[in-house]
Structure formats: structure tokens, C-alpha cells
Amino acid sequence: MRRRTYLAAATAAAMAGCTDGDDSGATGATTDDDPPPLEGPDADGTIDDFADFGAWSVLAGRASLVDDEASVGDRSVLLAADGDDEAARIVRELPEPVDFSGVSPGLAVATAETATPIVQLFDGDGNAIEFRATVHGGTDLRRCNFGVTGVESEANLREITEIHVAVVAAGDAERELRLDDLHLVSRPDDGLVTLQFDGGDESIHGEALPVLEEYGFSATAFVPTDLIRASPDHDGDRMTESQLEELADAGWTIGSYTANGRLLPELGPDEQAAQLADAREWLEEAGYGDGARFVSYPAGRYDDDALELVGETYDLGFAAGQPVQGRVVDPVRYPRVVDPDAAEELLERTADLGGITGLCYHGLEGDAIDRFEETMAFLDALVAEGDLEVVGPDAIASEYAAETG
Structure with a gap:
């Protein structure tokens, strides 16, 4: 270097x-x-x-x-x-x-x-x-x-x-x-961590929720609203409506992964608009109005039309990126680290430098479950020492999206 x-x-x-x-x-x-x-x-x-x-x-x-x-x-x-x-x-x-x-x-x-x-x-x-x-x-x-x-x-x-x-x-x-x-963008003096899950996989409820409840953490589940199952009898591997309710009761935020999780750049502007607006409407009608303000881009992909439409429909959009972020300079694509390989290192860096680090996961299975448990135990130790704080997207939107420099 x-x-x-x-x-x-x-x-x-x-x-x-x-x-x-x-x-x-x-x-x-x-x-x-x-x-x-x-x-x-x-x-x-x-x-x-x-x-x-x-x-x-x-x-x-x-x-x-x-x-x-x-x-x-x-x-x-x-x-x-x-x-x-x-x-x-x-x-x-x-x-x-x-x-x-x-x-x-x-x-x-x-x-x-x-x-x-x-x-x-x-x-x-x-x-x-x-x-x-x-x-x-x-x-x-x-x-x-x-x-x-x-x-x-x-x-x-x-x-x-x-x-x-x-x-x-x-x-x-x-x-x-x-x-x-x-x-220049100022970073929060304290290290902040936000936990997120993309795609609505059923393992988020079965594997992630019990671990986070053990440590008293909450997270955000970005879900494709058209693919949420009405009951366990319905085919598919997405969460059910009752499982989403359990997440919300545990303090989780339920946000948008668009209506069906299709890649937005592959759609025309009208289809993009429908994907984004329909998902927000579903969340609001289901009682998740707080999470209806936030969207995660499927596979992290966007184009100019998608960015413009997200800006018209949501308070914050989340995409793939790097750790230790400063205040929000572009609210339609705030970065987080997706499926991190070295999460403990990123958490330590955040504790040392301040700033905001988002950790985003998809489904948890196999070795990924053990790694996630290890990461959450490590995060819990840093939180207990006062080096990090776990926050939701509402805190980022209300406290860190207003000013730069």
C-alpha cells in the first residue's frame, strides 16, 4: 500500500x-x-x-x-x-x-x-x-x-x-x-452495527431469530412480499405470514425486497415501479409501516431508473458495499457487507474507527449457521464492552441521513 x-x-x-x-x-x-x-x-x-x-x-x-x-x-x-x-x-x-x-x-x-x-x-x-x-x-x-x-x-x-x-x-x-x-463525510464517533437479512428465506426465522433473541439483538428482514406464504402448507421456502409476525414481535423491522425479488435492471421502468410500490403497499397493509420505508435491491443490482423510483418510494435503499461507513450521502443506495467472510475483523475495525457497518445475510444453513453464531457472540462481547451498538435502519434514516461533511 x-x-x-x-x-x-x-x-x-x-x-x-x-x-x-x-x-x-x-x-x-x-x-x-x-x-x-x-x-x-x-x-x-x-x-x-x-x-x-x-x-x-x-x-x-x-x-x-x-x-x-x-x-x-x-x-x-x-x-x-x-x-x-x-x-x-x-x-x-x-x-x-x-x-x-x-x-x-x-x-x-x-x-x-x-x-x-x-x-x-x-x-x-x-x-x-x-x-x-x-x-x-x-x-x-x-x-x-x-x-x-x-x-x-x-x-x-x-x-x-x-x-x-x-x-x-x-x-x-x-x-x-x-x-x-x-x-468529506463525517463518521459517527461510536461504532454502529445494523443486521439485515435479504430474500425472506425460512431459515431466517428458524436459525437467525433464536440466536439474536439469545443476545437481545434485532435485525431487518427484507422480504419479497408476493412470495410470503399464507401458511406452512403452501409450497416454497420463504417465511410465512405468521413467522413474519413473530419477527416483528421480537423487535425486527420488516422491509421490502420488492414484490418478487426480480433483478430491477432487467425490468422496464413501469415494471420496476410496480415491484417497488406493490411491496410497500403490502407491508403497510400488513402492519409493517415502519419497515415499509426501507428497501434492499435484489442481488444488490440497480440502474438509473431504479434509483429514481426508490427515491420516490422509500426513505432508504440498501445495496452491497463496504464496512465502516459515514453518514448517508445517497439515501437510495447505502452500503452494507453481504454474506461477510471476515465479519469479526469488520466489527473490530468499526469499534476502532467509529462509523456504521451493515452485515447482511441470506439464508443460513450448514457451516453458515455456526459462523453466524460465532459472529453474534463476538458482537455481543463488543456491545457489552461499550465498543459497538446495534441499530436498525430507522436510526440510520433519522440520525445519519441528514448531513454530510
């Missing part, structure tokens, strides 16, 4: 840039002058709108300036990497160390295909903390939340001297990423 690794790997070809506008900016050309300080943050948390791209250097791949296509300012930046580059990377050196403790950086991002943009903050000794986001293709340029995916133990977040932004190529294929609006 150290900058000297990237510098050693960068070649003259990799550092070549191209531009759709001002040639001096996109190449990241440097001068003998000291680099300019960061602006802001302004009222919206923005610290760099890429108006002066001369403050950045291109270490790998290519960078282009795109005029008249921006979320803030007048232009955005297009990063491109192919199989030869492996990654596109730009870096901004800071003339004086900057305090990034308690905040997460973010970007407005657009991409044609699913991509994972990366922001890394380096201190003067080359130690880094890494932030990532998961962004699905076919969406307009818009802010997204970045979570903490790695941190070196010696990293000094109060003395950050470099900011790196990167995107990794997908095998031999070229990867392009358009970005704008480098901004």
Missing part, C-alpha cells in the same frame, strides 16, 4: 495523459511551485471539484477532462485503465499535513460497468488507510459512500500528506471511471 511501490511500477507510458480540454491539467504536470492547499470543505463537504487538475499527477493509466459534465463545478475527470495498465491512478500531494480523523472521503462516480473506485490517504511515513465503494454501471454521476477496506496500524489520520484515487482494470478489459466532487 506504500506510495513508493506505485512509483516504482509507474512507467513513462503509464504516466501519459490525454485531455478533452485543457492539456496542462489532465497530464498532471508538476512544477517547482508548492502544490496548492485543499479548498474547503464547503457547506456540502466538497474539498476538490477538479477545476484545477494541475494539482494532481497521473501515476498510472490515463486521465481526461470532461467539460460540461459535472456534479459540481464545470468538468469531471475520466480515468481509464486497460490490461497493460492494471490500474489508473492519480495522486494529489498536500503542502501541509491535513487532519482526516473522524471523516471518510467520497466521490461522485459514474461508470458504464460495475467498478470499485478506491481512495487512499497516506501519511508522511507512507502508511495508508484505504476506502472503497461499489458502483454499478449505467448510472449518472452521483455521490456514493466509501467504506474503510484497509488501514495500516501506524497510519496517522491527523497527518495526511497525499490523496490517491484509483480504479483497477478488469482482467484484459479496459475500465473507465468518471469522477467528480471529492468530498
Whole structure:
């Protein structure tokens, strides 16, 4: 993760840039002058709108300036990497160390295909903390939340001297990423955890509920409302209406997984609207009005139409992403970690850094049951020590979706 690794790997070809506008900016050309300080943050948390791209250097791949296509300012930046580059990377050196403790950086991002943009903050000794986001293709340029995916133990977040932004190529294929609006988002001082289950599988009631009751935790069950069974006699492996009632009586939130859990990008806008509206109506009529405010995207997939419709129908939408999140910057796609492999590590990171981590599971069976029980025991110990708190989506919506920066 150290900058000297990237510098050693960068070649003259990799550092070549191209531009759709001002040639001096996109190449990241440097001068003998000291680099300019960061602006802001302004009222919206923005610290760099890429108006002066001369403050950045291109270490790998290519960078282009795109005029008249921006979320803030007048232009955005297009990063491109192919199989030869492996990654596109730009870096901004800071003339004086900057305090990034308690905040997460973010970007407005657009991409044609699913991509994972990366922001890394380096201190003067080359130690880094890494932030990532998961962004699905076919969406307009818009802010997204970045979570903490790695941190070196010696990293000094109060003395950050470099900011790196990167995107990794997908095998031999070229990867392009358009970005704008480098901004800061505050993280809650305390570590918060939200527990979620997607899809309505019957094992959520049979396996997850007893474990969470043992520790006094509640969770959110996102269910495909058309597939909920009226009674155990009906075919299928989804929960029954009475099982949902038991979850609700235990303090769970019952939310939407759309009407039948179909992938929204595979549907037209009218079908998407029906899937989202019908599920909310069912939940409200069944007495789950509190959970009817929240939706989880089936398989985490969305497109621009789905994002717009979710914004019109729900208070919060949840998608796949990373742990240790800051406040909500895009309420239609707040990240959580789906079927986590190393949940204990993520919980420890959340306890150390603060922020919000969502753990989302599907059905529990086989070894997954034992792993879930181990994770909940670990979470219970951290809660007992006062290092973490378990919250529901209502707390995220009411307390952490109103402000950024």
C-alpha cells in the first residue's frame, strides 16, 4: 500500500495523459511551485471539484477532462485503465499535513460497468488507510459512500500528506471511471452495527431469530412480499405470514425486497415501479409501516431508473458495499457487507474507527449457521464492552441521513 511501490511500477507510458480540454491539467504536470492547499470543505463537504487538475499527477493509466459534465463545478475527470495498465491512478500531494480523523472521503462516480473506485490517504511515513465503494454501471454521476477496506496500524489520520484515487482494470478489459466532487463525510464517533437479512428465506426465522433473541439483538428482514406464504402448507421456502409476525414481535423491522425479488435492471421502468410500490403497499397493509420505508435491491443490482423510483418510494435503499461507513450521502443506495467472510475483523475495525457497518445475510444453513453464531457472540462481547451498538435502519434514516461533511 506504500506510495513508493506505485512509483516504482509507474512507467513513462503509464504516466501519459490525454485531455478533452485543457492539456496542462489532465497530464498532471508538476512544477517547482508548492502544490496548492485543499479548498474547503464547503457547506456540502466538497474539498476538490477538479477545476484545477494541475494539482494532481497521473501515476498510472490515463486521465481526461470532461467539460460540461459535472456534479459540481464545470468538468469531471475520466480515468481509464486497460490490461497493460492494471490500474489508473492519480495522486494529489498536500503542502501541509491535513487532519482526516473522524471523516471518510467520497466521490461522485459514474461508470458504464460495475467498478470499485478506491481512495487512499497516506501519511508522511507512507502508511495508508484505504476506502472503497461499489458502483454499478449505467448510472449518472452521483455521490456514493466509501467504506474503510484497509488501514495500516501506524497510519496517522491527523497527518495526511497525499490523496490517491484509483480504479483497477478488469482482467484484459479496459475500465473507465468518471469522477467528480471529492468530498468529506463525517463518521459517527461510536461504532454502529445494523443486521439485515435479504430474500425472506425460512431459515431466517428458524436459525437467525433464536440466536439474536439469545443476545437481545434485532435485525431487518427484507422480504419479497408476493412470495410470503399464507401458511406452512403452501409450497416454497420463504417465511410465512405468521413467522413474519413473530419477527416483528421480537423487535425486527420488516422491509421490502420488492414484490418478487426480480433483478430491477432487467425490468422496464413501469415494471420496476410496480415491484417497488406493490411491496410497500403490502407491508403497510400488513402492519409493517415502519419497515415499509426501507428497501434492499435484489442481488444488490440497480440502474438509473431504479434509483429514481426508490427515491420516490422509500426513505432508504440498501445495496452491497463496504464496512465502516459515514453518514448517508445517497439515501437510495447505502452500503452494507453481504454474506461477510471476515465479519469479526469488520466489527473490530468499526469499534476502532467509529462509523456504521451493515452485515447482511441470506439464508443460513450448514457451516453458515455456526459462523453466524460465532459472529453474534463476538458482537455481543463488543456491545457489552461499550465498543459497538446495534441499530436498525430507522436510526440510520433519522440520525445519519441528514448531513454530510
